[in-house]
Amino acid sequence: MFEWLDDFVDHVAGKRALALAVTEGPDRRRTELFDRWHESMRSTAEHLLVRARQAGAVRSDLEVHDLLALTSAAAVAASGEEHARKLLRILRSGFEPATPSAPRRA
Secondary structure, three states: OHHHHHHHHHHHHHOHHHHHHOOOOOOOOOOHHHHHHHHHHHHHHHHHHHHHHHOOOOOOOOOHHHHHHHHHHHHHHOOOHHHHHHHHHHHHHOOOOOOOOOOOOO
């Protein structure tokens, strides 16, 4: 699943302008092309998420719409593909350090 997410974030980050352009048609509604692409990505992500859950590789409360929303946000907000991958790595591990030190207040 994580390899697929890396490819997904590269795809969206690399084609950000195109992804945003096909989101809405002239009538401000989603285009048929976007709907087909979105359903394909959602069903693939769902299948991989189920397998990752069964393997104990992800949180049990992670849902496909959360996974895709966070991954898409990283891809769209990033300045490029490498930055998108970095943001995705941060999302995977969280904001806390890998080896916790004394609790700090921000």
